Amino acid sequence: MPTFTQLSPADREEMLRSIGAGSVEELFADVPAQARYPKLDLPPALTEMEVSRHLNEIAGQNISTKDWPCFIGGGAYNHYSPAAVSHIMGLPQFYTAYTPYQAEVSQGTLQVMFEFQSLTCELLGMDAANASVYDGASAVGEALLMAQRITQRERAVFAGSLNPHWQAVARTYVSAREVEVATGRVFVEDGQLHEERLLDLVDEHTACVVVQQPDFFGHIHDLDGLAEAVHERGALLVVCVADATSLGLLKSPGEWGADIATAEGQPLGLPLQYGGPWAGLMACRSEHIRQLPGRIAGQTTDADGRRGFVLTLQAREQHIRREKATSNICTSQTLLTIGITAYLSLMGPAGLREVAEQSHAKAAYFASRVPPGYRVLTPEPFYNELLLACPRPAAEIRSTLVERHILGGVPTEHGLLLAFTEQNTKAEIDGLIQALQEVAA
Amino acid sequence: MIADPEQSAARVQGEALARAGGRENATRFEPAEPAEGLPTEPLLIELSRPGTPGHQLRGHDVPRADFDRRLQRSALRLPEIGELDVVRHFTHLSQRNYSIDSGFYPLGSCTMKYNPKINEDVARLPGIAHIHPLAPDETVQGALGLIYDLERLLAEVTGFTAASLQPMAGAQGEFAGMLMIRAYHQARGDFQRKKVLVPDSAHGTNPATAAMCGFHTVSIPTDASGDVDLERLKAELDDTVVGLMLTNPNTLGLFEKQLLEVTDAVHKAGGLVYGDGANLNAILGIVKPAEMGFDVVHINVHKTFSTPHGTGGPGAGPVVVSDKLEPFLPAPVVVKRADGSYALDDDRPQSIGRLSYHGHFGILARGYTYVRMHGPEGLRQLSETAVLNANYLRSLLRDVFDVPFDRTCMHEFVLSAKRLKAASGIRTLDIAKRLIDYNFHPPTIYFPLIVDEGMLIEPTEAESKRTLDQFAATLKQIAREAEEDPELLTLAPHYAPVRRLDEVTAARKPIIHW
Numbered sequence: 001m002p003t004f005t006q007l008s009p010a011d012r013e014e015m016l017r018s019i020g021a022g023s024v025e026e027l028f029a030d031v032p033a034q035a036r037y038p039k040l041d042l043p044p045a046l047t048e049m050e051v052s053r054h055l056n057e058i059a060g061q062n063i064s065t066k067d068w069p070c071f072i073g074g075g076a077y078n079h080y081s082p083a084a085v086s087h088i089m090g091l092p093q094f095y096t097a098y099t100p101y102q103a104e105v106s107q108g109t110l111q112v113m114f115e116f117q118s119l120t121c122e123l124l125g126m127d128a129a130n131a132s133v134y135d136g137a138s139a140v141g142e143a144l145l146m147a148q149r150i151t152q153r154e155r156a157v158f159a160g161s162l163n164p165h166w167q168a169v170a171r172t173y174v175s176a177r178e179v180e181v182a183t184g185r186v187f188v189e190d191g192q193l194h195e196e197r198l199l200d201l202v203d204e205h206t207a208c209v210v211v212q213q214p215d216f217f218g219h220i221h222d223l224d225g226l227a228e229a230v231h232e233r234g235a236l237l238v239v240c241v242a243d244a245t246s247l248g249l250l251k252s253p254g255e256w257g258a259d260i261a262t263a264e265g266q267p268l269g270l271p272l273q274y275g276g277p278w279a280g281l282m283a284c285r286s287e288h289i290r291q292l293p294g295r296i297a298g299q300t301t302d303a304d305g306r307r308g309f310v311l312t313l314q315a316r317e318q319h320i321r322r323e324k325a326t327s328n329i330c331t332s333q334t335l336l337t338i339g340i341t342a343y344l345s346l347m348g349p350a351g352l353r354e355v356a357e358q359s360h361a362k363a364a365y366f367a368s369r370v371p372p373g374y375r376v377l378t379p380e381p382f383y384n385e386l387l388l389a390c391p392r393p394a395a396e397i398r399s400t401l402v403e404r405h406i407l408g409g410v411p412t413e414h415g416l417l418l419a420f421t422e423q424n425t426k427a428e429i430d431g432l433i434q435a436l437q438e439v440a441a
Numbered sequence: 442m443i444a445d446p447e448q449s450a451a452r453v454q455g456e457a458l459a460r461a462g463g464r465e466n467a468t469r470f471e472p473a474e475p476a477e478g479l480p481t482e483p484l485l486i487e488l489s490r491p492g493t494p495g496h497q498l499r500g501h502d503v504p505r506a507d508f509d510r511r512l513q514r515s516a517l518r519l520p521e522i523g524e525l526d527v528v529r530h531f532t533h534l535s536q537r538n539y540s541i542d543s544g545f546y547p548l549g550s551c552t553m554k555y556n557p558k559i560n561e562d563v564a565r566l567p568g569i570a571h572i573h574p575l576a577p578d579e580t581v582q583g584a585l586g587l588i589y590d591l592e593r594l595l596a597e598v599t600g601f602t603a604a605s606l607q608p609m610a611g612a613q614g615e616f617a618g619m620l621m622i623r624a625y626h627q628a629r630g631d632f633q634r635k636k637v638l639v640p641d642s643a644h645g646t647n648p649a650t651a652a653m654c655g656f657h658t659v660s661i662p663t664d665a666s667g668d669v670d671l672e673r674l675k676a677e678l679d680d681t682v683v684g685l686m687l688t689n690p691n692t693l694g695l696f697e698k699q700l701l702e703v704t705d706a707v708h709k710a711g712g713l714v715y716g717d718g719a720n721l722n723a724i725l726g727i728v729k730p731a732e733m734g735f736d737v738v739h740i741n742v743h744k745t746f747s748t749p750h751g752t753g754g755p756g757a758g759p760v761v762v763s764d765k766l767e768p769f770l771p772a773p774v775v776v777k778r779a780d781g782s783y784a785l786d787d788d789r790p791q792s793i794g795r796l797s798y799h800g801h802f803g804i805l806a807r808g809y810t811y812v813r814m815h816g817p818e819g820l821r822q823l824s825e826t827a828v829l830n831a832n833y834l835r836s837l838l839r840d841v842f843d844v845p846f847d848r849t850c851m852h853e854f855v856l857s858a859k860r861l862k863a864a865s866g867i868r869t870l871d872i873a874k875r876l877i878d879y880n881f882h883p884p885t886i887y888f889p890l891i892v893d894e895g896m897l898i899e900p901t902e903a904e905s906k907r908t909l910d911q912f913a914a915t916l917k918q919i920a921r922e923a924e925e926d927p928e929l930l931t932l933a934p935h936y937a938p939v940r941r942l943d944e945v946t947a948a949r950k951p952i953i954h955w
Contacts, residue, residue, distance in 0.1 A: 003814050004555050004747070005826045006905040015833040015906060024825045027832055027849050028727055030696035035732045037821070041597055045816030048559050055810055059568025061583030063576065066567040074575050082496045084528055086565070092542035093535035096556050099753035101548070102873065102883050103944075104937040107482075108534035109752040115485050118954035122518055128953055131753075134609040135797065145653075165795065172771075172794035176623055176654040220512055251514045273564075274584050275574030275798030276609060277755030289951065295753065300947035303932075303940035307481050312947040318612070318649035319888075323658050328612040328649035331743065335751030342531055345485050346495035348521040354498050357505065364506035381509055402577050410575050426502040 069428040073385045073419020074410040075163050077243045080423050081269040088342040095335055103310045110309035113297035116337040119344050123247045124261040125254025126283035130294040132333045136264025139280030140166045140240055141173030142293045143260045147208035147236045149291050154179050155205040160186035160195050161215035188414055193217055193377045202233045210238040214246055217378045218385030227257025243267045246383050248352030260284045269343025270336055279333035293327030355422050359384035362420035366429050371437040377415055389415040391440045400439040482533045486955050489520035495527050537938045539882045545908050549853045549885035549897025552722045552744035560807035569806045574798035578784050585783035589775045591809045599738055600729025601761035606800035607771040613796055614739025614758030615650040620793040621769040622684050622713045623654055634683040640669050642889040647686040656683055663891055667695045667846035669703055678710035688717040692889040693846055694853035704734025721745045723828055723852035726821025737762045746808035757804040771796050826902035827852040834900050837913035841920050845892050853899035855892050862894050867923040869894040871930035878936045879915045
């Protein structure tokens with residue numbers, strides 16, 4: 001008897017009789033006989049108790065952010081998530097439901113989608129949002145495809161300070177269309193990071209300019225005038241956010257004039273999970289709403305005039321438009337957006353701002369105490385991430401930090417990228433500074 | 442009582458039965474009252490009361506740092522709600538949902554099987570839930586090992602030699618697969634192939650994916666027996682064909698009878714065969730797709746391997762491939778070194794590139810747990826039971842509705858209400874809405890697109906005979922109601938949190954935020 005089925009031998013016999021089959025094998029008569037019932041070379045079945053022990057052993061071979069101080073960022077951040085967030089995502093009537101194809105029995109999902117879209121619009125300062133895409137990286141890819149549809153142009157310009165993982169994923173999204181992507185050069189001069197002027201890379205074929213704010217190295221750009229300059233050249237401005245807690249404090253992409261804005265949703269209460277599942281936030285100006293990919297919930301009324309919610313603007317989607325759809329996206333990240341919606345409700349504007357201020361203050365504290373032999377390359381102002389020039393290759397420094405039980409950042413060409421959140425105590429940061437000092441030689 | 446609706450139906454009016462049924466199984470709506478008694482749940486912003494934080498952070502332990510005001514945002518209108526009311530809000534909303542844990546969810550093509558609770562427990566272990574995707578390899582050996590092992594388990598189940606777990610959902614798996622096929626042709630210097638063949642019964646993601654890969658699609662009709670029309674397929678096979686995107690069992694729930702001829706014909710024309718693994722649940726341990734001529738298949742871990750569907754995701758869409766596509770897999774790839782340790786290999790010059798860090802690892806850990814709990818025998822028995830359940834339910838309903846393709850099905854089957862519509866004007870949509878009154882989730886309706894008034898019903902292996910009997914009896918009851926009192930159907934649902942919703946106005950004048 002396999003696990004998680006509920007038929008007794010008597011049930012099976014009765015069911016076969018009703019079907020008019022002598023055996024279950026008869027039901028597979030359409031399967032080519034020579035290929036039927038192959039040998040599966042798999043380990044034998046484990047009971048729940050055994051599999052629980054096995055998975056605990058696997059988990060025990062990983063160092064979690066609960067085990068050691070974590071200063072790794074680079075697109076995912078170790079912020080605190082209130083206990084209620086996980087419990088809300090664990091409500092069975094959320095996590096064991098599916099896409100709200102039948103609106104009357106999916107009002108819970110649809111209302112959260114509507115609430116999530118509202119919060120996304122508010123955070124990003126935009127007019128219209130979808131109910132998420134897979135993650136922050138795929139959101140950049142989808143934004144690029146969307147900009148191409150809107151402008152009917154192909155080329156893209158990426159800031160050099162755009163997260164390299166996002167750049168790689170976005171390139172995969174457009175790889176089949178042989179789109180030229182120009183990337184601004186990043187270099188170190190006079191002890192600081194510099195970046196090539198993006199507008200110099202924009203030409204008459206450019207669909208969009210994609211920037212990250214704060215950028216991959218933590219720097220907050222003054223984007224005043226960029227949107228106007230990009231628009232003058234007939235292109236769109238895409239502003240992407242990695243650590244979305246920064247939006248508790250910093251100007252939104254909309255305030256900087258973005259046409260399309262995206263963000264990684266993980267920092268808003270979602271566990272790191274070695275890279276996913278997370279959720280990508282995606283929003284735009286109202287005139288581009290019909291070019292958004294993915295699901296969108298809309299408010300309406302029922303036959304009695306009560307407020308209700310439905311999937312709407314579905315004429316953009318693959319199940320209606322097939323090859324003319326705005327994206328192939330179908331199953332996405334709704335459960336994660338429930339978590340994000342719960343997180344933002346619990347934190348409120350003051351809580352999110354406090355997270356942002358503390359995360360920044362921790363980074364500033366570290367920057368004011370950088371040990372000899374190291375130098376902060378990220379220009380001021382920065383948010384909660386810093387690129388640190390090291391006396392030895394960054395990968396080596398990170399390995400020696402591992403020996404000291406510190407998850408110590410992301411090694412890059414120019415140095416070690418360190419991230420700070422409200423979870424990093426002063427004592428942890430002091431420990432990092434001391435460890436860096438010890439491993440400098 | 443719902444215990445024997447067939448008998449009850451004989452003596453109770455449908456209306457009363459529905460009411461009783463709704464109460465009997467009233468786990469999803471609170472209170473289980475007619476719709477007019479249910480309050481609407483306020484929006485978060487309507488619950489907001491300034492000065493009521495839902496969460497308190499510890500104070501600063503380092504000096505505060507100032508920020509240039511010019512960089513700060515002007516306002517942030519997030520709701521302000523205490524923790525209790527936040528929890529109640531989401532609890533109330535969850536109660537306005539139908540879910541597997543509350544009832545039968547025979548949504549065809551979606552494999553709404555039971556999501557074992559152990560999956561949720563393992564996914565919340567700190568060493569699974571709280572590891573950073575950019576953590577040093579030496580600190581995440583358990584995670585890399587799990588990925589490595591799951592790749593091999595999935596490859597073995599499907600008969601392939603390699604896998605990538607990077608695709609985050611089925612549609613992204615399709616994208617990865619078609620990019621690999623494209624890369625394969627180009628690596629051989631073959632740049633003229635632009636035509637992708639897609640059966641007319643396919644999921645919409647197939648043609649949408651082909652378009653994302655810069656291809657155009659040609660729709661191949663389904664023949665009278667429910668299979669790909671082999672002659673029409675052959676007529677399209679030339680040296681511009683990229684390949685065929687095929688779901689098998691197909692979306693009618695039928696195993697393609699001429700599958701080997703189909704894949705062989707595509708290969709002879711120089712094309713490759715992409716397998717949409719949406720319906721893998723029917724064939725675990727029954728047949729390996731690689732042995733039937735597929736070159737690449739994506740797997741919906743959230744369907745076949747029991748990870749929760751989460752109101753519309755997260756899923757996971759690993760791809761499994763044959764030797765000839767292995768060089769093109771998304772990078773990085775997890776490798777096992779001579780000393781038994783694991784590492785990420787990014788030196789893959791022919792790779793199609795990156796799609797994610799390591800896929801939906803939290804979902805993959807759940808799927809891995811499920812595979813390990815079954816073993817080879819368990820997986821086969823799982824698929825056999827899924828197919829038995831579907832054929833049994835089909836046997837109970839084949840005289841009640843039209844059966845467009847009357848042959849043994851796999852894990853799901855299609856019914857049509859065409860005859861009923863002609864007789865009474867009742868549409869499949871009405872039947873679906875009336876099922877809600879009886880506390881069942883409706884099947885997938887109007888898909889595949891080639892069936893008039895279609896219902897695609899997938900019971901999965903997890904359901905008991907009793908549940909299948911109740912569902913069949915209820916559909917029979919509804920068919921009777923359609924003739925005797927059609928308004929019960931056309932005005933349904935009567936016992937849901939809301940009545941039918943105005944979708945037309947929602948699309949014409951979109952209100953998509955508060």
